[in-house]
Amino acid sequence: xxxxxxxxxxxxxxxxxxxxxxxxxxxxxxxxxxxxxxxxxxxxxxxxxxxxxxxxxxxxxxxxxxxxxxxxxxxxxxxxxxxxxxxxxxxxxxxxxxxxxxxxxxxxxxxxxxxxxxxxxxxxxxxxxxxxxxxxxxxxxxxxxxxxxxxxxxxxxxxxxxxxxxxxxxxxxxxxxxxxxxxxxxxxxxxxxxxxxxxxxxxxxxxxxxxxxxxxxxxxxxxxxxxxxxxxxxxxxxxxxxxxxxxxxxxxxxxxxxxxxxxxxxxxxxxxxxxxxxxxxxxxxxxxxxxxxxxxxxxxxxxxxxxxxxxxxxxxxxxxxxxxxxxxxxxxxxxxxxxxxxxxxxxxxxxxxxxxxxxxxxxxxxxxxxxxxxxxxxxxxxxxxxxxxxxxxxxxxxxxxxxxxxxxxxxxxxxxxxxxxxxxxxxxxxxxxxxxxxxxxxxxx
Amino acid sequence: xxxxxxxxxxxxxxxxxxxxxxxxxxxxxxxxxxxxxxxxxxxxxxxxxxxxxxxxxxxxxxxxxxxxxxxxxxxxxxxxxxxxxxxxxxxxxxxxxxxxxxxxxxxxxxxxxxxxxxxxxxxxxxxxxxxxxxxxxxxxxxxxxxxxxxxxxxxxxxxxxxxxxxxxxxxxxxxxxxxxxxxxxxxxxxxxxxxxxxxxxxxxxxxxxxxxxxxxxxxxxxxxxxxxxxxxxxxxxxxxxxxxxxxxxxxxxxxxxxxxxxxxxxxxxxxxxxxxxxxxxxx
Numbered sequence: 001x002x003x004x005x006x007x008x009x010x011x012x013x014x015x016x017x018x019x020x021x022x023x024x025x026x027x028x029x030x031x032x033x034x035x036x037x038x039x040x041x042x043x044x045x046x047x048x049x050x051x052x053x054x055x056x057x058x059x060x061x062x063x064x065x066x067x068x069x070x071x072x073x074x075x076x077x078x079x080x081x082x083x084x085x086x087x088x089x090x091x092x093x094x095x096x097x098x099x100x101x102x103x104x105x106x107x108x109x110x111x112x113x114x115x116x117x118x119x120x121x122x123x124x125x126x127x128x129x130x131x132x133x134x135x136x137x138x139x140x141x142x143x144x145x146x147x148x149x150x151x152x153x154x155x156x157x158x159x160x161x162x163x164x165x166x167x168x169x170x171x172x173x174x175x176x177x178x179x180x181x182x183x184x185x186x187x188x189x190x191x192x193x194x195x196x197x198x199x200x201x202x203x204x205x206x207x208x209x210x211x212x213x214x215x216x217x218x219x220x221x222x223x224x225x226x227x228x229x230x231x232x233x234x235x236x237x238x239x240x241x242x243x244x245x246x247x248x249x250x251x252x253x254x255x256x257x258x259x260x261x262x263x264x265x266x267x268x269x270x271x272x273x274x275x276x277x278x279x280x281x282x283x284x285x286x287x288x289x290x291x292x293x294x295x296x297x298x299x300x301x302x303x304x305x306x307x308x309x310x311x312x313x314x315x316x317x318x319x320x321x322x323x324x325x326x327x328x329x330x331x332x333x334x335x336x337x338x339x340x341x342x343x344x345x346x347x348x349x350x351x352x353x354x355x356x357x358x359x360x361x362x363x364x365x366x367x368x369x370x371x372x373x374x375x376x377x378x379x380x381x382x383x384x385x386x387x388x389x390x391x392x393x394x395x396x397x398x399x400x401x402x403x404x405x406x407x408x409x410x411x412x413x414x415x416x417x418x419x420x421x422x423x424x425x426x427x428x429x430x431x432x433x434x435x436x437x438x439x440x441x442x443x444x445x
Numbered sequence: 446x447x448x449x450x451x452x453x454x455x456x457x458x459x460x461x462x463x464x465x466x467x468x469x470x471x472x473x474x475x476x477x478x479x480x481x482x483x484x485x486x487x488x489x490x491x492x493x494x495x496x497x498x499x500x501x502x503x504x505x506x507x508x509x510x511x512x513x514x515x516x517x518x519x520x521x522x523x524x525x526x527x528x529x530x531x532x533x534x535x536x537x538x539x540x541x542x543x544x545x546x547x548x549x550x551x552x553x554x555x556x557x558x559x560x561x562x563x564x565x566x567x568x569x570x571x572x573x574x575x576x577x578x579x580x581x582x583x584x585x586x587x588x589x590x591x592x593x594x595x596x597x598x599x600x601x602x603x604x605x606x607x608x609x610x611x612x613x614x615x616x617x618x619x620x621x622x623x624x625x626x627x628x629x630x631x632x633x634x635x636x637x638x639x640x641x642x643x644x645x646x647x648x649x650x651x652x653x654x655x656x657x658x659x660x661x662x663x664x665x666x667x668x669x670x671x672x673x674x675x676x677x678x679x680x681x682x683x684x685x686x687x688x689x690x691x692x693x694x695x696x697x698x699x700x701x702x703x704x705x706x707x708x709x710x711x712x713x714x715x716x717x718x719x720x721x722x723x724x725x726x727x728x
Contacts, residue, residue: 150473151473152473155614156614167604169618170600170604170613170618170619171604171618171619171620172618172619172620173617173618173619173620173621173622173624174618174620174621264682265681265682265683265684266682266683266684266685266686266687266688267682267684267685268619268620268684268685285605288686288687289684289685289686291604291605293607297607300607300609301609304609
């Protein structure tokens with residue numbers, strides 16, 4: 001059997017260990033070369049490759065998946081054991097799920113959509129991806145956008161420093177004019193401070209027991225270094241204190257915060273303790289206008305958010321399903337409509353002409369009712385005869401298989417019909433005698 | 446007629462409240478918040494029409510009773526919220542303010558007639574419309590501040606108690622709520638001050654003395670001082686929880702005093718029971 005369809009061959013963090021993934025992952029010039037090679041393979045019409053650290057997936061519009069499979073086995077022999085192969089609507093669904101970040105390690109993470117976009121850009125740049133892939137990918141991007149806006153899948157921080165930033169935002173709202181104090185030179189603290197600066201906090205103060213490291217860190221986060229001895233004054237000035245020292249005990253005690261509070265009036269103070277063992281006395285958080293969080297609190301948020309994302313994933317799957325259906329339907333009509341319409345018009349014209357001839361011959365011998373039923377019979381024959389071909393043509397076209405439509409066009413001599421892309425090349429007899437193809441997927445080969 | 450319109454208004458507000466509450470419960474339905482906004486705007490328009498009609502029916506806008514005051518305050522509260530929403534875009538506030546509007550409006554829909562108790566001719570003074578409008582607007586703004594402060598207290602409980610659940614994610618940040626409360630209190634205080642001055646001017650011309658130890662005057666002065674004190678405390682650095690508590694407390698006192706003064710007969714000569722010429726319709 002011949003006829004083109006969409007195939008996906010790939011491996012991901014779910015099917016293959018990192019040792020295998022790193023041997024088949026490609027980027028830049030290597031990827032371009034591989035795409036050109038794929039495109040040049042026998043029977044491949046279009047191709048595009050998504051290659052990230054978590055997945056390598058080859059999408060081809062081709063007569064079979066062999067070329068795509070070779071992409072992997074030629075690079076790493078053992079990759080063959082980890083591959084998954086999908087065809088037709090399954091392949092479409094997979095791409096939509098990947099783009100919508102439903103197949104990611106951290107469900108709902110935002111990077112993957114950009115990576116898929118980049119992959120498509122690269123493939124269309126070397127003309128490996130053509131009109132079919134363009135429609136497919138654009139639909140995938142639209143699906144991803146819908147999922148992001150209509151579900152909460154991307155909501156909620158999934159790392160500690162993100163949680164810290166989220167908390168600070170919930171307390172202060174606008175960070176403009178707020179002061180961040182970094183207490184200690186831990187790396188996590190610096191990360192969070194950077195994130196807060198991005199959100200508009202314009203003043204970062206750094207203090208550390210050893211001035212050298214403190215000054216270093218201050219330069220790194222574009223803050224001001226202040227000596228450790230100023231700690232009391234710093235507690236008065238700061239709105240957010242991020243603590244990450246290596247001290248084995250409390251660096252901030254409730255007594256210190258209480259003293260600072262007298263000068264702070266009722267301004268809110270947020271204490272974020274990123275150290276283990278803890279550096280901030282938990283009793284601080286009981287004081288009025290003081291909000292204190294430690295590593296455990298934030299870890300809880302992270303895992304809760306992971307769970308929430310899983311829940312949102314269900315509504316996201318429904319969106320993906322609807323989009324897959326819409327895409328295949330669209331393909332269906334796009335590919336099959338011209339041929340179907342011409343075929344039907346032709347058949348109806350013949351039926352009408354024959355019915356008229358019969359009626360003319362009979363002349364006045366027939367009454368109006370009999371005439372009407374003869375006309376009805378003619379169009380009923382057309383409908384019955386064309387019903388199954390219509391269904392089959394739509395089903396075949398739904399998965400991008402255009403040979404059947406091409407064959408029908410050839411067989412019935414529907415010259416004005418616009419066969420779908422590449423359709424005319426399909427061999428004559430084959431498509432027409434294709435024994436009842438049950439809908440999508442497992443059609444060709 | 447105007448009462449029927451008011452009842453229709455209440456229906457519109459109820460739909461608006463339902464929309465905002467639905468949005469609050471399921472933030473994904475942003476359409477619900479928009480529908481809430483439309484119905485609230487529609488409600489305000491019909492409400493104003495009802496007030497206009499009542500003016501013709503009862504001969505003036507100088508409404509004197511609790512019923513009249515509540516009708517005015519409700520429309521001003523809804524209008525003030527719509528205005529605030531233009532600048533702050535916090536649709537979750539709607540879930541608190543719209544029901545409050547409805548609660549204020551509801552008691553006015555029952556009982557006999559809809560007479561808002563227009564001020565008797567003896568009290569007709571050029572400043573009286575301004576007095577009633579600014580006073581109602583002040584009360585409406587304090588009411589709005591009350592709603593926002595309640596949200597602050599709720600959110601503070603969530604943030605401080607490390608309850609990062611639905612409320613936490615749906616309520617706006619503490620900082621924004623705090624700022625909004627402060628602005629509303631300030632503007633409300635401004636209108637309240639203007640209303641008090643106008644009131645004194647009227648009292649002077651009607652009773653020949655600006656101050657007469659009338660319970661209405663005493664309580665107004667106390668409330669004015671309370672809110673004035675709050676504005677002062679803000680300058681002294683009061684923020685956050687304390688300030689929100691004060692705002693809630695202030696509005697509770699304000700409401701209690703209004704309701705008491707207006708519903709206990711003969712307590713104040715400012716109420717609808719004012720005995721003078723042309724006071725048949727005072728309920």
